[in-house]
Amino acid sequence: MLGAILVKITFASTLFSVILYFFNFRKHSDELLKYARQFYYIAVSGFLIISGMMLYFILTHQFQYYYVWAYSSTDLPLPLLVSTFYAGQEGSFMLWALYTSIIGLFLIRYSSKKGYETELMLVYTTILSFLLLMLLVKNPFKFIWEQFPDELYHVGPVPPDVLNYAWIDKARALWATIPVEGKGLNPLLQNYWMAIHPQILFIGFTAMSIPFAYAVAAMLKRDYVSWIRVAAPWTIFGALALGSGIIIGGYWAYETLGWGGYWGWDPVENSSLVPWLVCVASIHTMLAQRKNGTYIKTNFVLSLLCFILVLYSTFLTRSGVLGDTSVHSFVDPGMWVYWLLLMLILIFAVIGFGLFAARWKEMPVVPVEHTFVSREFALFLGASALVISSIFILIGTSSPIITSILKGKTSAVDISYYITTTLPLGVIIALLSGIGQLLWWKRSDGKTLLHQLILPSMLALLLTLTAVFMGAHHPAMIIFIFAASIGLFANLIVGARIIKGNPKMAGGAITHIGIALMFLGFVSSEKYDSKETLNLEEGKTVNALGYSLKYIGYKPLERGRFAFNVEVEKNGKKFIVAPVMFEGESEGSVIRNPDIINLGTKDFYLSPLALEAQDEHSSSNEVTLMEKESVEKDGMKIEYLGYKFSQSAETGNFIQAQLKVTQNGKTEILTPTLTNNAGKFSFTEAKLKNSNVGISIKILKPGNESEGKSSITISLSGIPASVETEKAPQRDVLVVEASIKPFINLVWIGTFSLMIGFVITIVRRAKESLRFAEKWK
Amino acid sequence: MKGKIIVAGIVIVAALIFGMVSFVESNIEYVDFSKAEHIAKKVQVKGKWNKDKESVFNAEKSQFSFYMVDDNNRECKVVLDGAKPNNFELATEIVVKGKLQDGYFHASEILTKCPSKYEGDGEAVKKTI
Numbered sequence A: 001m002l003g004a005i006l007v008k009i010t011f012a013s014t015l016f017s018v019i020l021y022f023f024n025f026r027k028h029s030d031e032l033l034k035y036a037r038q039f040y041y042i043a044v045s046g047f048l049i050i051s052g053m054m055l056y057f058i059l060t061h062q063f064q065y066y067y068v069w070a071y072s073s074t075d076l077p078l079p080l081l082v083s084t085f086y087a088g089q090e091g092s093f094m095l096w097a098l099y100t101s102i103i104g105l106f107l108i109r110y111s112s113k114k115g116y117e118t119e120l121m122l123v124y125t126t127i128l129s130f131l132l133l134m135l136l137v138k139n140p141f142k143f144i145w146e147q148f149p150d151e152l153y154h155v156g157p158v159p160p161d162v163l164n165y166a167w168i169d170k171a172r173a174l175w176a177t178i179p180v181e182g183k184g185l186n187p188l189l190q191n192y193w194m195a196i197h198p199q200i201l202f203i204g205f206t207a208m209s210i211p212f213a214y215a216v217a218a219m220l221k222r223d224y225v226s227w228i229r230v231a232a233p234w235t236i237f238g239a240l241a242l243g244s245g246i247i248i249g250g251y252w253a254y255e256t257l258g259w260g261g262y263w264g265w266d267p268v269e270n271s272s273l274v275p276w277l278v279c280v281a282s283i284h285t286m287l288a289q290r291k292n293g294t295y296i297k298t299n300f301v302l303s304l305l306c307f308i309l310v311l312y313s314t315f316l317t318r319s320g321v322l323g324d325t326s327v328h329s330f331v332d333p334g335m336w337v338y339w340l341l342l343m344l345i346l347i348f349a350v351i352g353f354g355l356f357a358a359r360w361k362e363m364p365v366v367p368v369e370h371t372f373v374s375r376e377f378a379l380f381l382g383a384s385a386l387v388i389s390s391i392f393i394l395i396g397t398s399s400p401i402i403t404s405i406l407k408g409k410t411s412a413v414d415i416s417y418y419i420t421t422t423l424p425l426g427v428i429i430a431l432l433s434g435i436g437q438l439l440w441w442k443r444s445d446g447k448t449l450l451h452q453l454i455l456p457s458m459l460a461l462l463l464t465l466t467a468v469f470m471g472a473h474h475p476a477m478i479i480f481i482f483a484a485s486i487g488l489f490a491n492l493i494v495g496a497r498i499i500k501g502n503p504k505m506a507g508g509a510i511t512h513i514g515i516a517l518m519f520l521g522f523v524s525s526e527k528y529d530s531k532e533t534l535n536l537e538e539g540k541t542v543n544a545l546g547y548s549l550k551y552i553g554y555k556p557l558e559r560g561r562f563a564f565n566v567e568v569e570k571n572g573k574k575f576i577v578a579p580v581m582f583e584g585e586s587e588g589s590v591i592r593n594p595d596i597i598n599l600g601t602k603d604f605y606l607s608p609l610a611l612e613a614q615d616e617h618s619s620s621n622e623v624t625l626m627e628k629e630s631v632e633k634d635g636m637k638i639e640y641l642g643y644k645f646s647q648s649a650e651t652g653n654f655i656q657a658q659l660k661v662t663q664n665g666k667t668e669i670l671t672p673t674l675t676n677n678a679g680k681f682s683f684t685e686a687k688l689k690n691s692n693v694g695i696s697i698k699i700l701k702p703g704n705e706s707e708g709k710s711s712i713t714i715s716l717s718g719i720p721a722s723v724e725t726e727k728a729p730q731r732d733v734l735v736v737e738a739s740i741k742p743f744i745n746l747v748w749i750g751t752f753s754l755m756i757g758f759v760i761t762i763v764r765r766a767k768e769s770l771r772f773a774e775k776w777k
Numbered sequence B: 001m002k003g004k005i006i007v008a009g010i011v012i013v014a015a016l017i018f019g020m021v022s023f024v025e026s027n028i029e030y031v032d033f034s035k036a037e038h039i040a041k042k043v044q045v046k047g048k049w050n051k052d053k054e055s056v057f058n059a060e061k062s063q064f065s066f067y068m069v070d071d072n073n074r075e076c077k078v079v080l081d082g083a084k085p086n087n088f089e090l091a092t093e094i095v096v097k098g099k100l101q102d103g104y105f106h107a108s109e110i111l112t113k114c115p116s117k118y119e120g121d122g123e124a125v126k127k128t129i
Helices: A002-026 A030-059 A066-071 A078-086 A089-112 A117-137 A193-221 A227-257 A267-292 A296-318 A335-359 A375-397 A399-406 A415-438 A446-469 A475-501 A507-527 A745-776 B002-026 B122-127
Strands: A153-155 A165-169 A174-177 A530-537 A541-544 A547-556 A561-570 A573-577 A580-583 A590-593 A595-598 A602-613 A622-626 A630-633 A636-648 A652-663 A666-670 A673-677 A680-684 A694-701 A711-717 A732-742 B027-031 B043-049 B056-058 B063-070 B075-081 B093-101 B104-113
Touching: A002 A030, A002 A117, A030 A066, A030 A078, A030 A089, A030 A117, A066 A089, A078 A089, A078 A193, A089 A117, A089 A193, A117 A193, A117 A335, A193 A227, A193 A267, A193 A296, A193 A335, A227 A267, A227 A296, A227 A745, A267 A296, A267 A375, A296 A335, A296 A375, A375 A399, A375 A415, A375 B002, A415 A446, A415 A475, A415 A507, A415 B002, A446 A475, A475 A507, A507 A732, A507 A745, A530 A541, A530 A547, A547 A732, A561 A602, A561 A732, A573 A595, A580 A602, A590 A602, A602 B056, A622 A630, A622 A636, A636 A711, A652 A694, A652 A711, A673 A694, A680 A694, B002 B027, B075 B093
Parallel strands: B027 B043, B075 B104
Antiparallel strands: A153 A174, A165 A174, A530 A732, A541 A547, A547 A561, A561 A573, A561 A580, A580 A590, A595 A602, A602 A732, A622 A711, A630 A636, A636 A652, A652 A666, A652 A673, A673 A680, A694 A711, B043 B063, B043 B093, B056 B063, B063 B075, B093 B104
């Protein structure tokens, strides 16, 4: 009850803040601004209290709340227990709203210095109130008996053995049972990444609303030029936060899901990549505008799109509209949520683009003065390539919706679609990221450019040839590697020069070095990885991919998990890889986590598939043969010639199989027999001369006209130890998929470099915009 | 200036045509087993796992095979490249992507739809009382 009331109070104070900012926008007064801020502070406190309450209920296992029951349980360790806060729809919206409200505090401080507070916060508080609307529609503090009245409501006296109950209406003797245990967190989410990834992703989502808010605020203020200086640090912050969220999600998938990759072109991944690409494109066009005033309209459109695409992403992944086409597919959350999410997109699109259309004619048109060989043109092309790739990905991700509208049937695109469409754009982006850094503003000399390109091209050629020598052979990949190498070396050269001069300006070069490294890492680790499925019998060494592997047994971990230790050896160096398997929430469902050894130049990736008990009866000592068929086994060639059948009163049915066995050049005919005397079976083994090897019949199918030839299953005994190895019955076999991911570290180093570059640039732009604001006053 | 716009326009149009062609080519149609038989392209079929019939993991080939019933109640054997998916038992519905050839559906990818993710049902709460 209290929780739901607090949500309403928080909503009301956010709404008051919106209204007061609005009146202050119509007619400025310090008084109004003061109250608008105060209501905002009340709203932030409200969010903190609501979130604190939810966290308290989770930590104290108050299963009378549906949300707590649905996502947590008493056996979770503390970090995971905390992370159940955002395991569900309501909680994740709460987290999103919480971060939005907190970041708003920084925005007030920052924007008030630049005369932007009223307009900016008007838009921002509107966004916040719509996020809150989600919590009003789906109350996170719903009691569990409201969700399950049929199961939990009771009338009459409470039985003495029921300890966990709550009175609903004492006068009418209406009470409800409270569960003593929660349903728990989805086992796939039960690892420490769950504590980090969603948090950063939601900060990224929040950050994406800031460029939108600035763009709308600028249009309200009719400031079409200087707003980008104020907004730029926040736009880059958005790229940093959302980018980190995406990357961490990829690393999570790589490290725990076991399919061996970090990017699966799944709608959930794609739909957060799309706004990121648009955001990155807007960083580039903002840079062009700040240099010579062009791309004014482009910057508005891209900044508005950042947030609208985040809303679209939320709609795609939360509304159930993707249905069966996504791995992350969520079950339909109900009509209310669906329409609210759709409404959010429409409302903010109308606000943003409606205002844009109204201001269209006022916006100054600055003629583009640069030539084809200029940094501006490179920026424009680069931004276009980013936007086009985001459109391709958006169309692919939306294909279930597009096809259901066009054809009435939903269908998704194959992953190959994303690769064919983005690869050529990737080449362009990589090349431009190198060439762009070598160009001057306005006008560059073609000859100078070519001259400057000589060194990076030579180095890139050298690296590409090395890659070809190491096994890269697809023409498209070779081109991609070459383009990425040019991007890498050009930025290394430029970056080194800048760092010598003024390291604070090196953000761009460092970011682009990161991108180039990531591109190279993508090719090597995804396209040129090697994979093999292996059956590792306990204690037995198996050679694969240049390593020798030996399964040495399992050991139990906490919470019913098992680590399966595999000893891996190469060139005398030994290490233990321990993938994990455990039973999931329902019987028989197995959760598998791989284990990875980082070897510097590559990852050794071991993904468990199954553990099979090697029992005697189905052991490899058995062979099934069709008539006239032969098999090579344990140094013998065995051919099944046929069988003889006879019947007699004393012995019953008597079957004698005829097998031609060739060993060490000598051929013998063996005749193991099977008798069936009134249902009592007996088997006689036939032994090879001068050897312990014996063969007996296990199953014999006589064969007839309809079934065709007869077949026999025989079992062999007494195989010499050297052939059979030290095999004992009942040995477990661990089935694994081993793979080598060459140079995957490039991807991770690249992402670090990308993020560091962003941070350097944020600091630089934030300082610049402060200086600019002072000058402006 | 005009020249640049034309060049940019041509590039964008070419890119969009290229995207459209790839989109149509790589679109995986949703069909049932009866239709899948006649399509040589990769398709996807939605249905339910028949738990009464055997489901086996073949360690040598690294393939998991099971029987699936599509929405029209037609049953077909499915052979998946890889191990049994993590949430397979929990799935209320499954979607297999691949080709139907030689009497069985050769799946390269499988999607599972799990009921437990966002909404609970009445049976689940009974277990925890």
